[in-house]
Structure formats: structure tokens, C-alpha cells
Amino acid sequence: MGVTKTQIFNTSQNQMATIFKVLSNPARIAILQYISKQDSCICNDIVDEIGLAQPTISQHLKELKSIDLIKGEIEGKKVCYCINLKTWVKIQNTLNTFFNTTKSNCC
Numbered sequence: 001m002g003v004t005k006t007q008i009f010n011t012s013q014n015q016m017a018t019i020f021k022v023l024s025n026p027a028r029i030a031i032l033q034y035i036s037k038q039d040s041c042i043c044n045d046i047v048d049e050i051g052l053a054q055p056t057i058s059q060h061l062k063e064l065k066s067i068d069l070i071k072g073e074i075e076g077k078k079v080c081y082c083i084n085l086k087t088w089v090k091i092q093n094t095l096n097t098f099f100n101t102t103k104s105n106c107c
Contacts, residue, residue, distance in 0.1 A: 016098060019091055022067050027052060028060050035070060035081055042078045067091075 006014050022028065027050060034049050035041055043061070047054050061081065064070045068087040072079045 012094075016094060019067060019094070022063050022069070025060065025063075027056070028064055031057070031060055031064065032069070032083070036083050038082070041082075042080055044078075046081075 006017075009017075030050050031046055034046060038045075043054065043057060046061075047057050050057060052060075061070065061072070065072070068084055069091065070081050071084045072081045
């Protein structure tokens with residue numbers, strides 16, 4: 001969607017579209033599932049677990065960080081990632097509101 005086209009939609013619609021776009025990749029879902037089961041993890045652990053190349057994992061992590069869903073701390077030459085619980089809850093609430101207020105009035 002072009003930058004000018006997003007202007008015709010409200011903030012909530014644009015935010016949800018961004019969330020869905022970031023979550024639309026199965027590798028990112030797998031990364032989130034893996035990170036959510038750890039106290040913290042290091043990028044190479046994710047590479048070993050998911051089975052994708054390190055640059056690919058880094059790109060997916062960048063996308064997840066773009067919506068603040070994960071956060072990372074630098075420890076020497078390593079970066080440890082964890083779920084950003086504040087954003088996680090905010091996204092859950094946004095999606096719950098969307099699904100709970102959408103009527104299913106299909107034929």
C-alpha cells in the first residue's frame with residue numbers, strides 16, 4: 001500500500017495492518033514462539049532452532065522489532081532477545097477489540 005493511500009484510513013486501521021503485515025510470515029511466528037519459551041535467547045540459538053540463515057533471521061528480528069514486539073539487549077558480541085510484554089498485551093488488546101466488535105453476519 002503506497003504511503004499516500006494509507007492516509008485515507010484511520011490510525012487504528014493502519015496500525016492493525018502493520019501488525020498483520022509483520023505477523024504474516026511463518027518464520028516470524030516461529031521466532032516469536034521460540035523466544036516466548038525462553039528466558040532470553042541469542043540470535044545464533046534462533047538460527048539453530050529455526051533453520052534459516054543468520055542474515056534471514058536478523059531481517060525477521062528487525063521486522064518484529066519494528067513494531068516493538070521484541071526487544072534486544074547487547075551482551076558483548078551477542079544480542080539477547082525477549083518478548084516486549086507491554087507491546088504484546090497492547091497488540092492482544094487491539095486484536096481482541098477488533099475481533100470482538102466485528103459481527104459475523106455472513107449469508
